[in-house]
Amino acid sequence: MSIIDKVYEKIFFSNNYFIVYFFSIFSILLIILFLLFTFDIKFNEVYKNNGLIVSSNQKQISTYYDGIIQTNNIVIGKEYKRGDILISFDNSLKEKEIKKYKSQLEFMKKKQNAMMLSTMSFSSIEIEEYQTNINEIENKLYESLIVISNNTLVVPFDSILIESNYDGYEKGFIEKGTIVAKLIPVNDYIIKVKISDNWISRIKTGQKVKITFNDSKFDGEVTKIILESEYSIYAYIFFENKNNIRITGISVETEIIVNEKVSIKNMLYKAFKIQINEP
Secondary structure (H helix, E strand, O other): OOHHHHHHHHHHOOOOHHHHHHHHHHHHHHHHHHHHHHHOOEEEEEEEEEEEEEEOOOEEEEOOOOEEEEEEOOOOOOEEOOOOEEEEEOOHHHHHHHHHHHHHHHHHHHHHHHHHHOOOOOOHHHHHHHHHHHHHHHHHHHHHHHHHHOOEEEOOOOEEEEEOOOOOOOOOEEOOOOEEEEEEEOOOEEEEEEOOHHHOOOOOOOOEEEEEEOOEEEEEEEEEEEEEEOOEEEEEEEEOOHHHOOOOOOEEEEEEEEEEEEEHHHHHHHHHHHHHHOO
């Protein structure tokens, strides 16, 4: 019987259970360490944290001119195709204005021709002032024609409408420059992950990311490291298979792979070496 066997037998058959448990646990740890050093087991060193899905781009749709709503197709959360009409405006008032301006111009130009052919003498100042009046009416006519040609607010790209004060707003007047909707592109999302202070120096662009949302898994990559405030640093992650997640504000689990295939033996060796070298 070896010395180790005798020691173990003596401990095992003793009445001190604390020593028995301690020796058993110590033996198991020695076996684990032996296996780790023998087979040099490796694993991915990862930074885990929940991330938030955000849009990489956002578009505000504003009115070009004052107008009265004729049709309103705004629905928060709805998906739109490029070219879809959000709002069309009533042109009846502008059409009356256009008719009025055309009539005025026709009358004023006839009078101008009569002035030029008249035997009565008109000063250059009078003729210039009359021409200025004609120019003003022509400008008003042009502006009204532009409004008629831009009487709809159109979706500029495939998108989802995320915010509006005009959902269910049937009729009414809207002033020039009013923001009527905010859109985000379909499938153009990124994941925003806050980085803890002790990981800041270790998170780099280009690192691979494992993403989990419910039962779905995605692959991603760190594309940016952004300092958003004095105390907040975020990693921006591009991810694939975006068709499965379509709404911003969703929380997902992320694992940023800081080091691939890290050796446990090397980690223990470095930790032991640092501990010895400490004063």
